[in-house]
Amino acid sequence: MENLNSEEKIIQDLLPQGFNKSGRIWTGILIALCLVGMFAYYRQLRYGLIVTSMRDYVSWGIYISNFVFFVAISLVGSLITAVFRLSKVEWSTPLTRIAEMIAVAAIIFASVIIIVDMGSPERFYNLFIHGRVQSPIIWDVIVITTYFFISILLLYFPLLPDIKILIGHKETKDHRFKYLFKFYNFLGSFWKGTPEQFKLSERAINILCITIIPVAFSIHTVTSWLFATTYRPGWDSTNFGAYFISGAFLVGGGAVLVAMYVFRKAYHLEKYITEDHFEKMGKMVVLLALLYLYFNINEYLVPAFKMKKSEEAHLTGLFTGEFAPLFWFAILVGMILPIIILLFKKGRKPLPVFIAGIMVVVGAWFKRYLIVTPTLLHPFLPMTNVPESYRHYFPSWEEWAIAIGSLAGALLVITILARIFPIIPIHETLTEQHETAE
Amino acid sequence: MKLLNKKIITLFSIVFLLAGYDGLSQDAQKGDLNISLSSFISNNKIPYVVAKVKTKIDGKFQMVSGINLNLFLDKDSAGTLIAKVVTNEKGEALAVIPPSLKNEWASTINHTFLATFDGNQKYEASKADVTVIKAKILIDTTSDRKVTATFLEMKDTAWTPVKGVELKIAVKRFDADLSVNETATFTTDSLGQASADFKRDSIPGDSKGNIILVAKVEDNDQYGNLSIEQTVPWGSKFAGENNFYKRTLFATRDKAPVWLLLMAYSIVIVVWGILFSLVDTIFKIKKLGQQIKS
DSSP states (O other), rough: HHHHHHHHHHHHHOOOOOOOOHHHHHHHHHHHHHHHHHHHHHHHHHOGGGSSSSHHHHHHHHHHHHHHHHHHHHHHHHIIIIIIIHOOOGGGGHHHHHHHHHHHHEEEEEEHHHHHHHHSHHHHHHHHHOOOTSSSSHHHHHHHHHHHHHHHHHHTTTTHHHHHHHHHHHGGGGGGHHHHHHHHHHHTOOOOHHHHHHHHHHHHHHHHHHHHHHHHHHHHHHHHHHHTTSSSSOOOOOOHHHHHHHHHHHHHHHHHHHHHHHHHHTTTOOSSOOOHHHHHHHHHHHEEEEEEEHHHHHHHHHHHHHOOOOOOOHHHHHHTTTTTTHHHHHHHHIIIIIHHHSGGGGGGGGGHHHHHHHHHHHHHHHHHHHHHHHHHHHHHHHSSOOGGGTTTTOOHHHHHHHHHHHHHHHHHHHHHHHHHHOSSHHOOOOOOOHHHHH | OHHHHHHHHHHHHHHHHHTTOOOGGOOOOBBOOOOEEEEEETTTTEEEEEEEEEEEEEEEEEEOOOOEEEEEEESGGGGGGEEEOOTTTTTTEEOOOOOGHHHHHHOEEEEEEEEEEEOSBBOOOOOEEEEEOOOOEEEEEESSSSSEEEEEEEEEEEEEEEEEOOOEEEOOOOEEEEEESSSSSSSSSSTEEEEEEETTTTOOOOOTEEEEEEEEEEETTTTEEEEEEEEEESSBBOOOOOTTTTTTTTOOOOOOOOOHHHHHHHHOOOHHEEEHHHHHHHHHHHHHHHHHHH
C-alpha cells in the first residue's frame, strides 16, 4: 500500500504540468520573439538577402554561426542518452528526456536556419536536383535528416510506457485537455506494457543508442568539413572534426546544466534532479571544457607559432584586433571560467552550475560566430575595389531578429515538449524505485 | 533710415550667400584629353581604327572611359563618318570602316583617320588624326620550313614592293608572338621581302600539330599596323589531358567517383535500413498491443 502511494506520488510529481503565470509569460515572450523573427524573414523574402549585412566576402554570417551552434547543441542527445546508457551510467536517467528534447528542438532549427540562409526557400529543392554527392553540403543534408529522425525515435521509444501512464491518468482525461488526450492515444494507445513489447522497445532503444553515436559524430564532422574543405585562413585545418565534436559535447553539456536547473525550479523536481546530478554533470562539463580548451590551444597556438603571412591578418584580428574582445570572451567565459567554477565542490551546487552552464552556452554561440565570420573577412587575395560595406560585417536587425527568433523557436519547442510529455521518464523512475526498494 | 539699413544688410547677406553657392560660380577648370589613333589591317581584310583616350592625373597618364568620340575618314563631315564610339574601361574604342565608305577608301592611296571629341563637363574638346598609306602584307612558306613575308604599298594603281620596312615573323601563341628563330625583327629587301628559317620544331601545336605563323608590321609611321596569318603543320601534336569528363571529386554530380558512391550509398542504405526496421518495430509493438485488446 505504501508502495502504491509512493508510486502515485512519483506519477503526480512527474506528470506534465500546465503553465502557471510565469510559464505563460515565458511562452508569450518566446512567441513574440518568433513573430518578430518571422516578420524579419518576411522582409528577407520580400526584398531579398540585401536586407542582411552579408555581401560578397561575408556570405556566411550569424545564420551559419547559429546553424553550427544548433548542430553542436543537438549532440547532447547522443551524449546523455546514448553514451551514458551504453556505459550504464544510471544517475543520468532523469536527464535523458531533457537531453532528447533539446536535441530534437536544436536539430529542427538547424534545418530551418540553413533554409533561411539560402535566401529564397525554394533553393532548398535545388540541393536535391543539382546536389553533388562529392560535396560536404549534401552530406550535411543527409546526416542532419538522419540525425533528426534518430532523435525523434529516441525520444519516442522511451516515451511509450509514459504515454500509457498519461492516458491512464485521470487528469489527462479532463475535457479541457481532450485534444492532448487524443494525441496521447494516437501516439501510444497500443502500448500495454507486455514483456514482449518491452523487449522490442528495449532492443530498439539499444540499436538507436548504438546508431546515434556514429551519426552524431558524422553530423559534427561533416559540419566541420563544410569549413575545413574550403581553403581559407582559419579553416584550413586537419583538427576541425575533433575540434567541432569536442565543442559540441561541451555546449550540449552546458545546455543540460541550464535546463536541469530551470526545470527543477519551475516544476519543483528537487527530489528527482538532485544536487548529486549537478555534482556529476558539473564534473562532466569540466572534463568536456578541458577537452575543448585543448583543441582550441591546438587550433590557435600552432598557426600563431608559425604566423604564416597569409594567416597573419586573421590571427592578429582574433588575438589583438577587431575580434579580440569577442575571442577572449569566448575563451574565458565559454571555457576557462566554467572550468574554474566547476572544479570546486561549492561550484557544483545548482546555482553556480546553472551560471556556469549559461556561460558555456553563451560563450559557445560567440565561438561559432568567431569560427565563421573573421575568416571570411580575411581572404587570401586582398580585397580591392570593393565597397566599404564588403570589408566589415555587423548583422542587420533582420539577421538579429531571425537568429534570436530561431533561438526562441528552439526554446519554444522544448517548452511545448515539456508541457506535453513528462520531463523525467516516469516509468524508468518507477522501475528504479522498485529496484532500490528490493 | 533703420528700414533702409535693414534692406541693405539683407541685400548684402543674399549677395554674400550667393557668392558661396557653387551653382552660380564659374565651372571648375576642365581637364585635357590626349587622343591617339591607330589603324589596323588583319589578313588584308577591312581596315579598322582604334582610338585611345588618356588624361594626366597627378602627373601620371590614366585611361579615360566613357568618352564619346566621332571617328571620320579623311574629313570631318557627316558623309565620311566611320562611327560614333564610346571608350571602354581601358580608355579604348574601336570602329571598322563601314561598307558605305568603301568607295571613299578605294578612291585614294593614302587616308587620314580623324577623331573628334566635342567636350563635356569635365574635359575640353579635343581631336586627333593619323595618316596611313594603303599597304598590304603577304606570307609564304616553303617545304624546307622557310617563311617569307612580302610588304607592298599602293602606288598609283599597282601594288609595289617596299624596301626597308621592319616586320616580325613569328608563331602566334596565347599571350604573345614567338619569333620563328633567334632574330626578333626582319627588314624587307628591294623586292619587299623578308625571309626567316623556322627553328621552333618542338613547339606544341594543336592536336594535328598545326601552328599559326604571323607576319606583322607594328606602329609604322607610314603604314600603321598590318598583319597576316597562315596555318602550317610544323608543330608537335598536342594531346591535352582533360579530366573534365572523368570521375573526380571536383566533377559534376553524374561524374562522382565510384568509390565515393559506393561508400556514401552503403552508409545511407545501412543506416536508413536500420531506421526503417525500427519503424517496423513500432508497428510490431502496435500489433502486439492490439492482439491483447482483441
